Amino acid sequence: MTPRTLLDLPTPSLVLDRAKLARNIARMAAACRRNGVALRPHLKTAKSIDVARLVLDAGTVGIAVSTLREAEYFAAEGVRDIQYAVCITPDKLERVARIQAMGVKLALITDNVDVAHAIAARHGEIDATFHVQIEVDCGENRTGVPAGSDDLKAIASALDAAPNVIFDGVMTHAGHSYACRSLAEIEELAEIERRSVVEAAEAVRALGIDCPNVSLGSTPTALHARNLDGVTETRAGVYMFGDMFQAQIGSCRVEDLAVSVLAEVSSHRADLNHLTVDAGALALSKDRGTENVPNDIGFGLIANVAGEALDPQLKVTRVFQEHGLVPMVPGHSLDHFPIGEKVRIFPNHVCMTAAMYDRYHVVDSENGDGIEIVAVWHRVNGW
Ligand SMILES: Cc1ncc(COP(=O)(O)O)c(C=O)c1O
Structure with a gap:
């Protein structure tokens, strides 16, 4: 039965309340509108096309994912603009190319000049052009390069020179916003996140390289940022559902x-x-x-x-x-x-x-x- x-x-069993989901989606969409920035929802939490459709209906530029399995799934469901927001490794490029062949723009990220060269080295071997962004570390100390660093410039130059790469921009993630314990702290960190990624974009542009995407986000900073000047898109994910931790930090x-x-x-x-x-x-x-x-x-x-x-x-x-x-x-x-x-x-x-x-x-x-x-x-x- x-x-x-x-x-x-x-x-x-896992239960999802559709009414609360809809309200959470509307709230983040309104926060992005207020800041004049596009929303790229991160679907690492939801991992569901039914949830994605509701989010996409609320107005977005595309989605972010945390696994290639998610990218394959959402591509098969018709999503056409996907950012794989985990550092790419060269052995995954064939799989990336297969996803792209489904008619998808799949943006990759890296924080490593050797990876940039390794992607370039696959030119002629893999019949694909890769869209690659540079990950910037705005203080989380997980992945990424510092905004004004020589590493950033070296990676940007290597990607720009690669015949099989379209340099796609810079991105960062203030995951350490989860350690904030007040609204004022989150607002301050949101500004640090913004400044880092905008500074990185400017450093790339100073090399004469076009930097189309300037992407940042975590749920706390996306909701509480007061100014996102210079940023093109916000990525946030857990806001769709919320959890006890997010409730505790406001x-x-x-x-x-x-x-x-x-x-x-x-x-x-x-x-x-x-x-x-x-x-x-x-x-x-x-x-x-x-x-x-x-x-x-x-x-x-x-x-x-x-x-x-x-x-x-x-x-x-x-x-x-x-x-x-x-x-x-x-x-x-x-x-x-x-x-x-x-x-x-x-x-x-x-x-x-x-x-x-x-x-x-x-x-x-x-x-x-x-x-x-x-x-x-x-x-x-x-x-
Ligand atoms: C690179 C990246 N961007 C965005 C997010 C979304 O952050 P949140 O779930 O706080 O919205 C995450 C989450 O882990 C992430 O790793």
Whole structure:
């Protein structure tokens, strides 16, 4: 029998609230309009064409992805402008060429002059022209070159000279915005992110090289940037769903969280005053993103089956592979959660949690009872 409501679903299952998703999409689109910058949504979190269509309908220049598997999937679904926002390695170029042959502009990124030369060396061997951007490090210390560095200029010159490359611009990602603990800090970092990538674009242009794209973004900085002068596009991803970590740093409210894990109460320990749910580390992820924020929500916040959070202290505090442990807190007792009771859990880091599931069970909190399954949307996992 096809499940009709969340009560009919096996647990754990992944739930997506379409009404909240739509509101989150509209909010980011409005933030980009306010800053006069195009939006290139990063689909690393959603990995779903159904979600992508809603985002694209809200007005975007294209999408960003984090795996070539996503690029293949979205290309097959008709998306024509894709940025693969992870440093390219030369062994992936044949696969890139096959995706491009589907009629797609697939922009690549690099932060390495040897990679730039290696791409050039494939001229004549792979029948393709590659669009390549340079990644700039605006302080995250993950990947990228400093904005004004000799490395940046060397890579730009190597790409510009390569017969099989179209130099496509510069990009950066202020992932360290997740460490900000106030709006003022996020605003300040958004400006550092902007200045870094604009300075890099100017350094490239000073070499006489056209720099068409100046791309930046993370959800906190994209939402709170006050000025994006010189930037052409913003990439943001997790904003579509939100998660407990984003709620803690002020990117959204708990009421905005669009994705949750449906679980079931599986055991009571009256002597220890806790229950367990059948969603553990594999169903929620072991991400402890809220560990260092004022309200640590452990591995997820408990809500009722309709998706209403019950108490800011009612959370999964420990996980085992298939068990999540929920201590009772004042005002709640095990009697409120009989074995078999369905709950929803808002995860810490939705990108990690969602990656364990192959589909979303879609509900709509604005229409009907909010637990009716109105659609099933598939996800593309893997690499
Ligand atoms: C390169 C790059 N751009 C953009 C993003 C989107 O950031 P967020 O999920 O905070 O919106 C990410 C996220 O990891 C990223 O790695």
